Amino acid sequence: xxxxxxxxxxxxxxxxxxxxxxxxxxxxVLKSAVLEWGxxxxxxxxxxxxxxxxxxxxxxxxxxxxxxxxxxxTLNLASKAGFNVNRASRLLGRVRRVAAFFHRSSTATxxxxxxxxxxxxxxxxxxxxxxxxxNSSLDxxxxxxxxxQAIAATLLSAEVRRNAREIDTLEPAxxxxxxxxxxxLSPLKxxxxxxxxxxxxxxxxxxxxxxxxxxxxxxxxxDSSTIAQMKRAILKDFTDRYQGEQNKFLQVSTAxxxxxxxxxxxxxxxxxxxxxxxxxxxxxxxxxxxxxxxxERAHDAEEQSPPSKKTALEDLLxxxxxxxxxxxxxxxxxEAEIDLYRKATSILLSDCPLKWWRDxxxxxxxxxxxxxxxxxxxxxxxxxxxxxxxxxxCKRPKIPASTWKC
Numbered sequence: 001x002x003x004x005x006x007x008x009x010x011x012x013x014x015x016x017x018x019x020x021x022x023x024x025x026x027x028x029v030l031k032s033a034v035l036e037w038g039x040x041x042x043x044x045x046x047x048x049x050x051x052x053x054x055x056x057x058x059x060x061x062x063x064x065x066x067x068x069x070x071x072x073x074t075l076n077l078a079s080k081a082g083f084n085v086n087r088a089s090r091l092l093g094r095v096r097r098v099a100a101f102f103h104r105s106s107t108a109t110x111x112x113x114x115x116x117x118x119x120x121x122x123x124x125x126x127x128x129x130x131x132x133x134x135n136s137s138l139d140x141x142x143x144x145x146x147x148x149q150a151i152a153a154t155l156l157s158a159e160v161r162r163n164a165r166e167i168d169t170l171e172p173a174x175x176x177x178x179x180x181x182x183x184x185l186s187p188l189k190x191x192x193x194x195x196x197x198x199x200x201x202x203x204x205x206x207x208x209x210x211x212x213x214x215x216x217x218x219x220x221x222x223d224s225s226t227i228a229q230m231k232r233a234i235l236k237d238f239t240d241r242y243q244g245e246q247n248k249f250l251q252v253s254t255a256x257x258x259x260x261x262x263x264x265x266x267x268x269x270x271x272x273x274x275x276x277x278x279x280x281x282x283x284x285x286x287x288x289x290x291x292x293x294x295x296e297r298a299h300d301a302e303e304q305s306p307p308s309k310k311t312a313l314e315d316l317l318x319x320x321x322x323x324x325x326x327x328x329x330x331x332x333x334x335e336a337e338i339d340l341y342r343k344a345t346s347i348l349l350s351d352c353p354l355k356w357w358r359d360x361x362x363x364x365x366x367x368x369x370x371x372x373x374x375x376x377x378x379x380x381x382x383x384x385x386x387x388x389x390x391x392x393x394c395k396r397p398k399i400p401a402s403t404w405k406c
Contacts, residue, residue, distance in 0.1 A: 001376040005358035011387060012037055023057020030062040046249075046377040051077060051241070066249040069241060071206050072195050072380040075188050078213075078238035079134035082230040088181060091174055091226075092129075092137060095144045098151060099126040101167050108160045115150040115157075122146065135189050141178050148175065180227050187216050190312045195380045200352065202379035204257035206242065206250050208317055211265035214239060252278050253374040256367070258347050258356045275338055282334050282366045285373075314349040334366045341367055 002008055013033060019025045030047075034040050047064045049055040050073040059067040083092055102108050103126070116123050124147065129137040144151065152169045154160055170178060191209045195202055217231045217238075242250060251274045254260045263271045341364060347356055353375065361368035 001354075001372050005354040005361070005372075007354070007376060009383065011384075014388070021054055023054040024061055026054060026058035027061035030058060030064065034062070034064070048378055048381045050381060066246055068203065068206075068246065068249070068377060068379065070379070070381040071202075071209070072192055072382050074238065074241050075192055075195075075213075076134045078234045079138075079185060079188050081233040081237040082185065083134065083137060085226065085229045085233055087177065087226040088230055091170070091177060091181075092141070094168060094170065094174070095140060095178070096129065098144065098167055098169070099128050099140055101164060102126045102151075102154075103128055105160070105163065108154060108164070111157050111160050112147075112150055112154045115153040116147070119149050119153070121150050126151075135192055138182060138185050138189055141182055144170075145175070145178055145182065177224060177226050180224060181230065184216075184227055184230060187213060187316060190316050193312045194316065196382065200354070203250065203377040204253045204260060204353070204375060204379075205313070206379050207247075207254040208260050208265060210238075210242065212316055248274075248277060249374075252281070252370075253377070256371040256374050257353045258341075258344070259349055259351065259353055261342060261344075262346070275342070278367075278370065279334050279338060282337075282370050285369055286334070286366055311350045318349060337364050337366050340364075 013036070015029050015033070017025060017029060034045065039045055044066065045064045046066050046068060047059045047062075048068045048070055049059065050070050056067070059065075083089060102112060109125070112126075113123060115121075124143060126147065127136065127140045127143045129140040148170065155164050155167060155169060191213065194205060194209070214235065217235045219228060219231060223231065251263070251266070251270075255263055255274050255278055263274060266274065344360075347353070357368060357371050357375070361371075364371075
């Protein structure tokens with residue numbers, strides 16, 4: 001985090017790992033990096049990894065904390081669990097066979113384009129999903145539903161029918177289930193989109209997004225058997241991913257984001273516990289002038305006009321942050337700062353929390369160092385993995401791709 005409250009990312013090093021990728025071997029690489037770059041300042045080093053067990057062992061053995069599991073990877077695992085439900089898996093397989101047939105057949109593709117024009121449908125190609133990207137399966141389903149009339153007409157045409165005898169289109173009941181699956185998983189896809197925004201302190205998004213997803217997976221009387229099973233599978237995989245000290249770190253991070261400081265998803269007791277932990281941590285980090293008066297810390301909230309278009313984050317969480325949570329009066333020092341912070345005018349979900357802290361840091365000499373430390377932690381390891389692959393590290397000669405870690 002720069003002095004202007006801008007997040008900057010740097011690759012300090014990449015190291016080949018020629019030995020087995022056990023947690024202990026990875027831990028040695030991590031400890032070596034910490035020592036080499038002089039990062040061990042006894043204030044903790046946040047580490048963001050995927051959910052693999054060897055990474056869990058590696059971070060623990062390296063003595064690093066907190067360990068944040070990549071939220072994008074968590075969403076990926078939970079969504080895959082939903083798609084693995086028997087009925088959903090079979091339906092997805094049928095759509096995949098149709099898409100694969102059109103990708104193999106130039107004749108079918110040409111006829112499909114003609115049918116799209118006749119039916120006034122977008123001239124879109126069918127999408128094939130990628131096993132490692134769950135949202136590609138959702139994209140494949142959405143595209144099939146968009147083009148189902150053109151697909152059916154193409155498969156019934158004389159020039160295609162003889163080569164597509166084993167390809168079945170979806171029945172009306174299948175279409176209904178596919179539409180329900182798309183609606184069920186759309187919030188997870190939007191959450192993934194939100195996490196791709198590198199310019200924001202994404203770690204503060206995990207708690208509110210997790211709460212939103214858990215609510216969306218609640219059972220309803222209107223749910224079909226397929227949707228009910230998918231919801232149970234997703235919740236079972238998803239709910240227990242963030243617990244203990246990791247969850248406490250995430251809650252404090254959320255409290256330090258001025259968009260989410262009301263902690264709407266928690267009850268009163270849980271909310272007060274979070275701010276008590278924040279007070280304790282801020283007291284430990286205290287280095288400001290104790291004579292600073294409350295008047296010097298007061299600030300005026302700027303009026304902000306709403307955006308003309310909803311962002312993905314507003315679309316997901318907007319309804320949850322309409323009401324303000326009542327805040328009790330506190331005394332002086334850090335308590336006064338927290339009280340002032342909690343009663344400040346809320347900012348929009350589309351606003352940048354780092355810009356808010358840049359403009360108001362002087363009003364919160366105790367809280368702002370906390371915000372700087374917590375909000376610089378990303379919620380996903382996707383940017384580092386993307387950088388790693390874009391630079392071709394996994395294509396180095398004589399070294400298998402699986403041996404490289406970023």
